[in-house]
Amino acid sequence: MSNTIQIAVRPLVEHVYSSGSIDSRFRSQSTMLEGTRIHQKIQLTYKDSDQKEVYLRADFPVNDLVFSIDGRCDGLLHRDNEVIIDEIKSTSQLLENLTDDGIPVHWAQAKMYAFIYARDQQLREISVQLTYVHTESDENRIMKKSFSISELEGFVQDILESYYPYAKLLYNHRKERNESSKQLVFPFENYRSGQRRLAGGVYKTISEEKSLFVKAPTGIGKTISTLFPAVKAIGEGNLNKIFYLTAKTITRTTAEEAVCRMQSSGLCLKYVTITAKDKVCFKEETKCQKDYCEFADGYYDRINEAILDIAANEDCMNREVIEKYARKHTVCPFEFSLDLAYAADTIICDYNYIFDPRVSLKRLFEDQKKSTLLLIDEAHNLVDRGREMFSASLNKELFLQLKKEFKGVNKGIYKSASKINAWFISLKKNNGDLNEFTLELLDEELVKLLHQFKEDAEILLLRETVPSLLELYFQVNSFLKIVDLLDEHYVIYGERNKNDVTLKLFCIDPSKLLQKMGKGYRSKVFFSATLSPLSYYQDILGGTQEDFTLSIPSPFKKEQTDIFIKPLSTRYRDRERTKPAITGMIQSLVRNRPGNYLIFFPSYQYLLSVYEEFSKEFPETNTLLQGAGMSEEEREDFLKKFKPNPSGTLIGFAVLGGVFSEGVDLKGDRLNGVVVVGVGLPQLCYERNLIRDHFNKNERNGYDYAYVFPGMNKVLQAGGRLIRSEEDHGTIVLVDDRFLQRQYQDLIPQEWRDFVVI
Incomplete structure (x- = not known):
């Protein structure tokens, strides 16, 4: 790795000149959208001899580093014997309220361009102009200054020396990171069955700059099998950044643990976890106003010092660590985590930071995307999340x-x-x-x-x-x-x-927009235990014909699981009639096979109805009930009740597709059986019927797309809670006569097909 640091003009000056407070009281959204229009309008007034959007680049040695700096200046104007660099800025602020000196960071940006151009053209003097345009009235105000080449050289040197400590820290870290990732070996004694194949598939995908759709069974260790080859690709110089995207807190924790395991095996890598603003806010109300929140007031005056401090001392920047440093430096923990994301090697966060056009990390520049990998965990969740983001x-x-x-x-x-x-x-x-x-x-x-x-x-x-x-x-x-x-x-x-x-x-169909938001990244890997059928997910998540697909069989023996199908009707009209048979079957199961069970129902109302009947019929059985809108603490308490080596029976009644039906890891004897009541079909509703009709019109099976595939996904996720390792054994009971129909049989995994009808 050379000692060159590449950075664009704008982020460089914004880093050095950051100041002021976070204040989301109100900023005109039009200002941001109007910027491009205003730039174009001003550029139309240029003379024929003038140039617009001029690309400029130069290298500057500072101590032991070389800064390679580039960017596009808005205008390069020629007036008589004068050369002027024009920087256009749109503002909602009244022009008369601007100080005569303008805004320092804007001058800094224009002066950087001026020095690069003047040095390249061997000019002794150059002028710099700020053109401020009011977004509502389109009035403009021009501020102009002239500088000698020596003045600009001193100014640029000061900027680079201010940036140097941070750049040096990143440079040293990346050198160590790349070396350690080359040396890193798989952080477990052996690969589990299927893990090496998955890791190889991910590595090939990154090498060939493709996308990959993977169906890999629960318990295989998907997180480490996708992160490890990604880290190796960093060592090979193919990647610089990894986004690990997930919809749930529990899977974020698994990703953190996987990175920590590689760190304990010698990897030098910095990760940051982004937690939702309302969860990490230190104040009673999430109100980002400087007169209300001391963590927002003067945030930009303190943020560089906070970033230097945490980057110099921490590799694991999880929620607790970020909160600790945020309190130490009095900065907003949420904004702090976003700023850290631009310096970290791995970012663990929600899907929306990449895919939601209203939330995404806009500051991730296009050139950085080319060396960035997206790992999309539990990718089946992105279908409905995509619909939500784009509606x-x-x-x-x-x-x-x-x-x-x-x-x-x-x-x-x-x-x-x-x-x-x-x-x-x-x-x-x-x-x-x-x-x-x-x-x-x-x-x-x-x-x-x-x-x-x-x-x-x-x-x-x-x-x-x-x-x-x-x-x-x-x-x-x-x-x-x-x-x-x-x-x-x-x-x-x-x-x-x-x-x-x-x-x-x-x-209805988020494929095109998911594809658009994921454009420009080196590679994307969509993976889940229930990405089945693969063709459906590849279609609806924006895949193309060139993408790779990989389906890995379960590493577990079919003897580890006893599968039963109870062919009762769980259709809405039959639920009251078949309720006694379901409660009787549950009691018979736990009497013959005592232990810890999770029983999943397609709706909360159905769950309560059976729970009440069961509690009345069998009051001596130890039961737990998933509450509506449980807090994180309540969820953790619920799961803690599932203790290993149970002497009696515990039954947890939960909702299919809810918080306990995916991402939950009850290893060993903590879970002995899973019962899934119903085929998981989403409730019949207007929106689902619109989805059905849309795909029918587009020559796909609309009913499968709207109801069957999403429903069976929930069933497979719930069943996947049971067998998490080679030592686990247990029972799965599927309660519904439709499980015996061909349409559903085709979607049942291979290892579940040796079932007994009861």
């Missing part, structure tokens, strides 16, 4: 409330809210008594009204904070972002609930 809705009721609140208070907002409320009333009238209805197209009139509402809201919100208005403003903004994505993969529908009406932009 948006609005309610009539919220505009009616706002109309009442602003009557006689603010004419603009009152008028905007009234017009949108009236639009919803006419939508309701036009669709008669229908509770649900689809729209062929989104009414352009509504889009205009929403843009007008946004403008009116921004004018007030820039002056004062009104919580109800701010909340609806963000909802409208979110909705309008999704409007720009509308295509044949969407259905627009309305839903009536008493006097209220909801309008939803529903992303």
Whole structure:
């Protein structure tokens, strides 16, 4: 590895000049969206001899490092004998309120470009110009200064010397990281059956810059089998960063443990775990305002020191470690974790930081993506999460409330809210008594009204904070972002609930957008024990014909599990009738095979109904009940009750597809059996039927896509809780007559097919 540090001009000056507070009170979203338009408008005024978006690059030696710095200046202007570097900045701030000196970080960016160009062209002097443009009025204010080459050289030297300690720390770490990853051996004595094949598949995928879809059974050790080859690829110079993406806290912990195991085997690697803002916030309310939160006030004045401190002393930057340093340096723990993500080698976080267009880590530059790997754990969850990320809705009721609140208070907002409320009333009238209805197209009139509402809201919100208005403003903004994505993969529908009406932009097929958000990364690996059928997941998660697929058989012997099918009807209409047979079967099972059991039901209502009947019939049996909306502590307490080597019987009643049916690892004798009641079909509803109809029209089996595949996924996940190692033994009972039908038999894993019908 050479001693060259590559960095773009903007992140370099932003690092050195960071100052001020986090204040999410309100920032005009239009300002961000208007930036490109404003740049283009100013650049249209340039003369023929001027240039725009000029790429500049130069190398600067500082001590033992060489900084390779590049970027694009907005404008390179030629006026008589004068050369001017133009930097265009859009702002919602009134131009007269800007100080005559402008904003230091903006000058720094323009001066860096000026020095690179002047040195390259051997100029003795060059001018620098900041063009500030007001987003609403399009008025501009130009600030201009001239600098000698020696002045600029001293300025650039100061910036690089300020950045040097951080760069040196990263450089030394990466050198050690690459060397240690080359030396690293698999951190277990032996590979489990299938692990070497999975690791090899991941490594080949990274080498060939492809994507991979993997179905690998529960208990194989997927986390270490995907992370280990990724780390080896870092040592080979193929990767610089790994994102380990997951939907659940428990799988994040497994990823942390896998990295720690490799670290204890000699790997030098820094990881950061990003935890949701509301979970890590130190304040009672999650209100990022400098006058309310001391961790937001002056955040940017202290953040560089905090990053240097934690990076110099810690490799495992999990929630507890981040919180410790955040308190020490009085910085917001959530923003701190995001800033650390740009310096860490591995980032463990939720899917949305990569795939959600409204949340994703925007500062991960395109050139960094080329050396970044996405490991997508429990990838079956990304289907519905993708639909959720790319959908948006609005309610009539919220505009009616706002109309009442602003009557006689603010004419603009009152008028905007009234017009949108009236639009919803006419939508309701036009669709008669229908509770649900689809729209062929989104009414352009509504889009205009929403843009007008946004403008009116921004004018007030820039002056004062009104919580109800701010909340609806963000909802409208979110909705309008999704409007720009509308295509044949969407259905627009309305839903009536008493006097209220909801309008939803529903992303039925998230494949195209998932593919778009994952574009540019070196490789992506989608893996899960239940990525079955693989063709369905490859299709709906945005896979292509060139992608690799891998299906690994279970490493466990079929003798480890006794599989029974109880052919009773669990259809809604039959549940009351078959309830006594189900409770009797459960009691018979635990009497003949005592131990710890988890019993999964397709709905909470069904679960309660059977639980009450069972408790009444067999009060002496020790039972646990999954509560609605359990906290993390309550979930942990629930699982702690499943102790090893049980002398009696414990039955946990839980919801299929809920928190206990995937990602739970009750090893050894902590779990002796699993009963799955029903084939897991999602509840019949309007949205699921829209999914069914959409895929039927597109020559796929719509019923399978909407109901069967998602349902069986839950069944397989629940059954997968049982056998976690070569030593585990247990019983699985599948309760439903449909498990004997061909359609479902084809989806049952090979190791479950030697079943007994009871």
